[in-house]
Structure formats: C-alpha cells, structure tokens
Amino acid sequence: MTLLPSIKPLAIVNGQPWQKLPKDLYIPPEALAVCLEQFEGPLDLLLYLIRKHNLDILDIPVFSVTQQYLAYIHAMDTARVELAAEYLVMAAYLVEIKSRLLLPPSAEDPGSSGAEDDHNIDNDPRAELVARLLEYQQFQQAALHLDAQPHWQRDLLPVYVFLPPIPQQTQWLPVAAHELGSLWSALCERNRVNTQHIIQPERFSTQARMGQLLQRLRQQHNWLSFIQLLKACEGRAGVVVTFLALLELIKEGHVEAEHTTQTLAVRAHEPL
Amino acid sequence: MNPSEDETQQLIEAAIFSALEPVPSGQLMRLLSGADAETQLAHILNTLQQHYQGRGVELVQVASGWRFQVPASLAPALAPLYPEKPKRLSRVILETLAIIAYRQPITRAEIEALRGVAVSAEVIKNLLDRQWICSLGPKELPGRPMQYGTSDAFLNYFNLQTLADLPHWLQENENTEIPKLDH
Amino acid sequence: MNPSEDETQQLIEAAIFSALEPVPSGQLMRLLSGADAETQLAHILNTLQQHYQGRGVELVQVASGWRFQVPASLAPALAPLYPEKPKRLSRVILETLAIIAYRQPITRAEIEALRGVAVSAEVIKNLLDRQWICSLGPKELPGRPMQYGTSDAFLNYFNLQTLADLPHWLQENENTEIPKLDH
Numbered sequence: 001m002t003l004l005p006s007i008k009p010l011a012i013v014n015g016q017p018w019q020k021l022p023k024d025l026y027i028p029p030e031a032l033a034v035c036l037e038q039f040e041g042p043l044d045l046l047l048y049l050i051r052k053h054n055l056d057i058l059d060i061p062v063f064s065v066t067q068q069y070l071a072y073i074h075a076m077d078t079a080r081v082e083l084a085a086e087y088l089v090m091a092a093y094l095v096e097i098k099s100r101l102l103l104p105p106s107a108e109d110p111g112s113s114g115a116e117d118d119h120n121i122d123n124d125p126r127a128e129l130v131a132r133l134l135e136y137q138q139f140q141q142a143a144l145h146l147d148a149q150p151h152w153q154r155d156l157l158p159v160y161v162f163l164p165p166i167p168q169q170t171q172w173l174p175v176a177a178h179e180l181g182s183l184w185s186a187l188c189e190r191n192r193v194n195t196q197h198i199i200q201p202e203r204f205s206t207q208a209r210m211g212q213l214l215q216r217l218r219q220q221h222n223w224l225s226f227i228q229l230l231k232a233c234e235g236r237a238g239v240v241v242t243f244l245a246l247l248e249l250i251k252e253g254h255v256e257a258e259h260t261t262q263t264l265a266v267r268a269h270e271p272l
Numbered sequence: 273m274n275p276s277e278d279e280t281q282q283l284i285e286a287a288i289f290s291a292l293e294p295v296p297s298g299q300l301m302r303l304l305s306g307a308d309a310e311t312q313l314a315h316i317l318n319t320l321q322q323h324y325q326g327r328g329v330e331l332v333q334v335a336s337g338w339r340f341q342v343p344a345s346l347a348p349a350l351a352p353l354y355p356e357k358p359k360r361l362s363r364v365i366l367e368t369l370a371i372i373a374y375r376q377p378i379t380r381a382e383i384e385a386l387r388g389v390a391v392s393a394e395v396i397k398n399l400l401d402r403q404w405i406c407s408l409g410p411k412e413l414p415g416r417p418m419q420y421g422t423s424d425a426f427l428n429y430f431n432l433q434t435l436a437d438l439p440h441w442l443q444e445n446e447n448t449e450i451p452k453l454d455h
Numbered sequence: 456m457n458p459s460e461d462e463t464q465q466l467i468e469a470a471i472f473s474a475l476e477p478v479p480s481g482q483l484m485r486l487l488s489g490a491d492a493e494t495q496l497a498h499i500l501n502t503l504q505q506h507y508q509g510r511g512v513e514l515v516q517v518a519s520g521w522r523f524q525v526p527a528s529l530a531p532a533l534a535p536l537y538p539e540k541p542k543r544l545s546r547v548i549l550e551t552l553a554i555i556a557y558r559q560p561i562t563r564a565e566i567e568a569l570r571g572v573a574v575s576a577e578v579i580k581n582l583l584d585r586q587w588i589c590s591l592g593p594k595e596l597p598g599r600p601m602q603y604g605t606s607d608a609f610l611n612y613f614n615l616q617t618l619a620d621l622p623h624w625l626q627e628n629e630n631t632e633i634p635k636l637d638h
Binding site: 084143149155156157163 | 469472473475512522523524525526527529530533537540541543544546547549550552553554556557569570571572573611612613614615622
C-alpha cells in the first residue's frame with residue numbers, strides 16, 4: 001500500500017504523468033528533481049523508505065536504510081539536483097548512528113551505566129531517530145485526517161437567504177455642551193465678520209432679568225407675588241423671561257418660592 | 273441509478289439555498305433528468321413552497337428566478353441583530369440648538385437671521401421631539417411667531433445646572449454683536 | 456404581548472438563515488425574552504436541528520456559533536452549478552496546520568524540528584491570511600520567537616466546534632515507549 005497522500009499525478013516528467021512512486025532507488029535522473037519535491041523533507045523520505053520495504057519502524061535496520069538513503073542522495077547529487085541542507089544533515093546523522101552501532105557497548109558510556117539487562121531503546125543509538133520518525137508519522141496521519149474532514153465551501157456549501165431591509169431605530173452619538181459652545185462661538189465670529197450694521201441689543205435676556213429680579217427681591221426683604229414682578233409693557237415675552245429668570249434663581253438657590261392656589265410668592269434668601 | 277424523489281427535492285432545496293442570486297428554473301432543471309423534468313421541477317418547487325409556509329424563510333419566485341427569503345413580516349424583529357452605527361446629529365440641528373440655548377426666547381425667523389440660512393420646520397420639530405426645546409408662547413409681533421427656549425431635559429442631557437453653565441455664556445450674551453433681527 | 460413559541464422559532468430560524476457568519480448563541484438570545492431564554496433557545500435549536508435532518512440544508516454548531524449549510528453529502532451533486540472547484544490544500548499546509556492544532560502554542564522553529572525541514576515564511580503567512588492561525592505572543596526565549604495557535608475560523612472551516620472535537624489522531628503518541636524528543 002502507498003501511504004503517501006497523493007491522488008493526482010505525482011508529477012509530470014517529460015510531459016508524462018507519474019502515477020506511482022519509483023519502484024526502486026535507481027530513478028532516471030530527470031525524475032529526481034520531481035521526487036525531491038514530492039518529499040516533505042528527510043523524515044518524509046525515510047518514512048517512505050521504511051514503508052516501501054515494509055520495515056518495522058521500532059527496529060529499523062539502520063544499515064540497509066542508510067545505504068538506501070545515501071544511494072538516493074548520491075543519485076540526486078549526480079543529477080545535480082540542489083539538495084536541501086536537511087537531507088545532508090540526515091545523511092550524516094544516519095552514518096553516525098550506523099558507526100555507533102558498530103561499537104561494542106562500553107562501560108564508560110554514560111547512557112549504559114545501569115543494569116546489564118538494560119537493553120531498552122533508551123540506550124539504542126537509533127532511539128532519537130525512531131522517536132522523531134514516529135512523531136512525524138503521527139502528524140502526517142493527522143494531516144490526512146484533517147484533509148478528510150469536510151471543508152467549508154468545498155464540501156459544505158454556505159447558505160444565502162435574502163433579507164428584506166430592516167427598519168431601524170437610529171441611535172445618535174451623544175453631544176457635549178462644549179460642542180454647542182464652539183458652534184455658538186463660530187456663529188458669532190461668522191456674524192461679526194459678515195455683519196454690516198449694528199443692531200440694538202435684544203430686549204429681554206434671561207441672564208439680565210435674573211440680575212434685576214435678584215436685586216429687587218433683596219431690596220424688598222419680603223414675599224412678592226409673581227404678578228408684582230411683571231411689567232405690562234413687556235407683554236407675554238416679558239412674562240416668560242421673568243418666569244424663566246425666576247426658575248433659574250430658584251434652581252440656583254438665590255430665591256425661595258411658595259406656591260399657593262392663588263399665586264406664586266417669592267423672596268430672596270438672606271445672603272449669608 | 274435514478275435518485276429518489278426525496279433526493280431530488282433535497283438537491284433543488286440545496287441549490288436554491290446555496291446560490292447567491294435567485295436561481296432560474298433552467299439552472300435547476302440541469303439537476304434533474306428524464307423527459308418530465310419540467311413537471312418534476314414544478315412539483316418539487318410547489319412542495320417546497322408549501323413546506324416553508326409559516327417558517328423562518330419562504331421560497332419565492334422573483335423575476336430572475338427562485339430564492340429563499342426571510343418573510344418581510346419577520347424582518348423588523350431581527351433588528352437587534354443588526355444594530356446600526358450611531359449617527360452624528362446634523363450640523364443644522366446642533367447649530368439651531370446652540371442659537372436657541374444662547375438666545376432664548378427666540379423665534380424661527382430670528383434663528384434664520386442668525387444662521388443666515390433658512391431653518392426648516394423639521395429641524396424645530398426634531399428638537400421639540402427630543403424635548404430639548406419647548407415653545408415659550410408667541411412673540412408680540414405681527415403674526416405672533418412662536419418663541420422657543422431650552423428645557424430642563426436639555427440641561428440634564430448636557431449635564432448643566434443652569435444655562436449660565438454653557439461655555440462662553442456670559443461674554444457672548446452680555447455684550448453681543450450678533451445682529452438682531454428687525455421685524 | 457409575548458410572541459408564541461412558533462413565532463420565536465421562526466425568528467431564530469430566520470436569524471441563522473440570513474446571517475453570513477455563524478451566529479453565537481448569545482446573539483440569538485437577544486431575540487428571546489424571559490428568564491428561561493437559555494432553555495428556550497436550546498429547545499428551539501434542538502427542534503430546528505431535527506426538523507432539518509434529511510433535508511437540503513442542515514443546522515450545525517461550529518466554533519463561533521450556529522449556521523445552516525448544505526451537507527457534504529449533497530455538494531458533489533451540485534457540482535454542475537458550481538464549476539469552479541476550490542484547490543486542494545497542499546501537504547505542507549495540512550501538516551503545518553495539524554502540528555499547530557495539536558501542539559499550540561508553538562513557534563516556527565518547533566514546527567521545523569517536528570517536520571525535520573524548514574517551514575517557509577509563505578506557509579505561515581498563508582495560514583495567517585486564511586485566519587486559520589493567529590499569533591499568540593512571543594515565547595520567552597532568546598530572540599523572542601512568535602508562537603502560533605489555531606483560531607475559531609480554523610474550527611469553522613473544518614466543521615468543528617472545539618479543539619476537543621479534533622479526533623484523537625495523536626493518542627498513540629502518549630502510550631509510546633519511545634522517549635519524547637527534547638527540543
């Protein structure tokens with residue numbers, strides 16, 4: 001069985017699709033560049049060799065695997081395929097393992113200071129390689145499984161449903177008093193520039209009326225009814241301004257008010 | 273192998289649901305086989321249409337084909353899911369408000385004189401609806417135009433104790449050079 | 456007036472159907488009222504899920520919420536309508552993604568150590584562009600290399616709800632007698 005996750009042609013060589021991986025290591029040189037691209041690095045290549053020869057990953061025959069790996073690398077070199085450095089590092093590593101396996105187990109070996117029968121994989125020079133191969137193999141398989149999950153917009157199609165316009169209750173950004181202030185300033189400035197003629201000041205200003213009222217009430221020292229504060233000549237606007245000014249004064253605490261059924265009576269607070 | 277009627281219906285349903293645009297009957301027909309494709313399709317669409325009656329989506333035929341849509345009657349209730357970005361109040365509204373705040377009581381004609389441009393009734397209505405301004409009674413002038421002033425709600429909204437807390441209140445209001453309208 | 460259970464179900468159905476992205480339960484809850492909104496919602500979603508079994512669309516829960524989708528079993532039959540096929544993901548993309556999914560947070564150097572080969576910047580950029588992975592901040596090591604993890608968009612794409620839904624493809628790794636590699 002081939003475990004390499006490829007369904008489409010592996011490669012196109014001289015216009016011919018390659019459906020299978022090479023039967024043995026002696027590959028036409030022109031195919032090597034293509035093969036190199038098929039492998040995701042030296043671990044991938046090693047796993048391929050192990051699977052191809054039906055070897056036990058936990059008991060790798062390092063001699064033959066190294067031989068095959070080197071033959072492969074050599075063939076690539078002959079074909080002047082630019083090899084990624086990782087392939088050469090792996091080659092060196094394999095040779096190192098091979099030579100370490102040739103050495104008799106020595107007592108000075110820090111790895112084998114334990115019991116006699118401690119012939120477990122920890123002391124095996126192949127241990128690290130095996131661990132890396134196993135770990136990588138698992139991620140290879142995980143990647144295959146991931147690819148087998150349904151993919152969004154390929155295997156699972158999104159659903160589009162027409163949504164009629166939704167009537168909205170508009171939200172408004174809050175406004176601050178200083179914005180009104182600067183608008184007012186700008187307006188004043190604009191009018192100052194544009195104005196040709198000076199006009200008489202306004203007849204009634206709440207602010208001015210507040211001052212007048214307070215003065216009068218302080219002089220009075222006594223309750224006055226709202227009616228008494230009005231002047232007939234000022235008309236309705238006068239009533240409004242006086243009333244507004246009074247409200248302001250009450251709010252500010254300068255004036256106290258008493259409301260009877262008949263009338264509204266006010267007097268100034270005694271200044272402290 | 274002929275797909276069962278159920279499978280064909282699923283396919284048509286999926287085709288309309290997964291399309292971005294309404295799907296013409298001709299397109300749907302490509303999913304059917306047999307001589308009576310047209311009759312089949314009409315039957316399936318009819319069945320689907322009935323199935324989706326009273327549900328969250330409905331199957332309708334528009335000019336360019338078939339589509340599923342949220343019934344118009346449900347749309348307003350979906351508003352909480354589509355909150356609009358808060359908008360800024362327009363400049364004309366804010367400027368009018370500023371003029372009323374600093375110059376109350378004031379008539380619409382006087383506001384227009386200050387702004388130099390017309391102030392539409394909608395602007396005044398907008399401010400009245402927000403309860404930021406209120407009518408202070410008519411001015412004793414020919415035509416008795418209504419005067420406006422700010423409300424307590426205005427003070428609350430702008431976090432002011434009194435109108436005097438408005439920025440630039442004193443100097444602008446006391447010795448103003450703002451043109452006052454002659455009627 | 457409280458809307459009837461039927462109306463509420465229609466609303467939830469319409470909301471999920473009309474959304475372009477999976478809708479989180481929290482959003483759907485905004486369409487309900489009452490103290491038992493959560494129970495109500497769970498009940499409605501369950502009813503809807505059952506209703507749509509064996510139809511042209513299915514209701515599923517993925518990482519970022521609920522969505523309707525055309526089930527994978529129907530997609531091949533719809534191919535005549537969608538001639539453009541999305542490209543297959545490359546082995547390097549899939550392997551890198553699998554490593555990040557199972558080993559997050561993980562740096563590029565750690566991925567390279569696992570794969571035994573350099574991981575190009577383009578592969579990481581590709582995954583970041585798809586928003587399947589995101590930066591999880593630098594690792595406290597010399598050079599402060601960036602660590603990566605998978606996103607909700609990754610889970611959504613593969614029809615998964617949580618990382619725990621990733622099948623235990625790596626389980627044997629834990630029982631192996633092979634010493635684990637120190638990086």
